[in-house]
Amino acid sequence: MFIQTIDILGTIAFSISGVLVAMNKKMDAFGVFIIAFVTAVGGGTLRDLLIGATPVFWMTDMTFIIVISAAALFAVIFRNYIKHLRRSLFLFDTIGIGLYTVIGIEKGMAVDLHPIFCIILGTMSACFGGVIRDILCNEIPVIFRKEVYATACILGGLTYFLMLEFLEDRNYLFIIAGLVVIAVRLLAVIFKLTLPSLYKSEAELK
């Protein structure tokens, strides 16, 4: 119940971020909906395909399609007011990636993958919806350039496996790892941390 609520908040935040990017690209109603949908479920879909968990998760549960449709409709109607919700959306989004990371990790463990690949699956679940959104909108994915999104997921995943030996209760593990993802992302945004870019800036070249 608690997890499901978080899942829905994350799905809402992801869908709305999709709507905003799609409207910027002057897409029609259908395009906007597809981008919202792909942003919300794209990462988990890729995860399910790679481990062979088909039909993929959103096809066997009506929750996702309903929540995404409602969120997309809301975002389209109130598009001029959404900027006032920026802070809430950022929070939902951050909580969402925390949750998605841990869900991805546990899906990997269920098919006996090595911890490294579980962490990769978790990170993918959380981040690749945004990657597919950016590709469909003909942009270089934003997380490849200046987000700590993925770093937060990876650190949360490492925490999960480091604590796996000490903690019997999977529920605590789930919550702690999720909180690490959320904390790292919040700190990174507050202190404006980014990963180093690997090219010389124009200033350096002079």
Add this chain to the structure above:
Amino acid sequence: MFIQTIDILGTIAFSISGVLVAMNKKMDAFGVFIIAFVTAVGGGTLRDLLIGATPVFWMTDMTFIIVISAAALFAVIFRNYIKHLRRSLFLFDTIGIGLYTVIGIEKGMAVDLHPIFCIILGTMSACFGGVIRDILCNEIPVIFRKEVYATACILGGLTYFLMLEFLEDRNYLFIIAGLVVIAVRLLAVIFKLTLPSLYKSEAELK
């Protein structure tokens, strides 16, 4: 036999549309063939992957690779005359999406998906070949901006499930739903209908 003929006409139309876009992008012979292939089978491939129907459909039947190769070769050789075939190609294409929609729906039903996801699968089968074509050609997919393609598929899908309770004979259902897709698309093109775009036009902003 009848269905197979339609399937081939649709595949031809999709392949040729791929060739035309690829040649516009100055691709070489290999690139043109790949784009033709992806346009024709991309939607169905995505559908098969999402429901776990592997090896995907075109790998177990020689028809597709032969028809696509022949159509691509034809389109390349007669590229200067194809514009005169515009009307026939549009008709083949429209018939093709009608058929692909219903095939996708029935594939979803075969794995016991909810009608909503069957309609999504049908629409995906019909439309996502073109989406992948546009991504490979570095364009924002055209159906996200100004086509009623997907709307026609969705309306056809709704028809299928609305009539499912009244009609015993699946063959009639198949034909009626396909005809709805075709009719909606034809009407939309004839009356120049498009979905509303969700951004303010320049005129409005003044």
Add this chain to the structure above:
Amino acid sequence: MFIQTIDILGTIAFSISGVLVAMNKKMDAFGVFIIAFVTAVGGGTLRDLLIGATPVFWMTDMTFIIVISAAALFAVIFRNYIKHLRRSLFLFDTIGIGLYTVIGIEKGMAVDLHPIFCIILGTMSACFGGVIRDILCNEIPVIFRKEVYATACILGGLTYFLMLEFLEDRNYLFIIAGLVVIAVRLLAVIFKLTLPSLYKSEAELK
């Protein structure tokens, strides 16, 4: 042992090519790593998805993630010196596609596909990592425009099946087909052969 060494050389070359393209696009450290990873395993991943071989190959073997991480780190640190390695990298890359082509063919045979689809799978394994790399970097895939990459793979694949009737020993077949791929690619580069582009050049249009 021998094959594994070649596989690692190929993976190194593919990863480094990914790093170079990603750094050109001003990606951060995470983006560069993802592009290196996708370039190296993307083709094989698509192959595994299409035939339903999940979890995909790189999830059940630590070799790939370790080699790719090391190669990407190396390429990032020595990015200013890599141009002196251009010749070695080209050679590794060429040997890599030879190997990947044959591995792909044999994976297709293992699930009883027709030779044509085995050749397609082999070519896909060798070439589509680069295609996905280019899409993620928002470029039209280079092999669609001016590389003989795919032609070499296809010719190697044809050789494999033409000789299948005469040669009992699969190991010889493996090596000969791989060498054909390598030879064709080397000759094409030495003699600057490319596939014909299917559009009129500006000169022709005058």
